[in-house]
Amino acid sequence: MDNTSLRHYRDKLLKRREQILAAIRHLEKESQEVTGKRHLDWVDQAADENEIRLLDRLNEGYLTELGRIEMAQRRVLSGSYGLCLGCHRPIEPARLEVSPETEFCLECQDLRERFERAV
Numbered sequence: 503m504d505n506t507s508l509r510h511y512r513d514k515l516l517k518r519r520e521q522i523l524a525a526i527r528h529l530e531k532e533s534q535e536v537t538g539k540r541h542l543d544w545v546d547q548a549a550d551e552n553e554i555r556l557l558d559r560l561n562e563g564y565l566t567e568l569g570r571i572e573m574a575q576r577r578v579l580s581g582s583y584g585l586c587l588g589c590h591r592p593i594e595p596a597r598l599e600v601s602p603e604t605e606f607c608l609e610c611q612d613l614r615e616r617f618e619r620a621v
């Protein structure tokens with residue numbers, strides 16, 4: 503990958519990381535607010551618990567994505583960024599454009615998904 507493209511994706515990764523960190527901070531605040539309300543009514547308590555579970559799930563999703571972004575950032579540093587982890591061929595630029603933390607090329611991703619469905 504040429505340096506201009508590498509810089510472009512590196513910046514995208516940085517920006518995405520910032521967005522996710524902001525979203526996680528926001529979720530934490532919201533979660534604290536729900537916990538802080540302490541409803542006495544059991545219907546409200548159930549709603550609170552549901553909301554906290556939803557926030558936890560969102561948080562988990564963000565943490566997973568954050569992990570993948572950090573791994574991609576490591577690949578930028580090690581010079582292997584943009585290469586498929588499966589077949590080591592370059593990942594389609596259109597895929598990297600949509601999600602710069604992408605780990606696999608279209609073909610390998612497709613194979614993996616089919617394998618996961620079959621299991």
Ligand SMILES: [Zn+2]
Pocket residue numbers: 586587588589590591606607608609610611
């Ligand atoms: Zn591949």
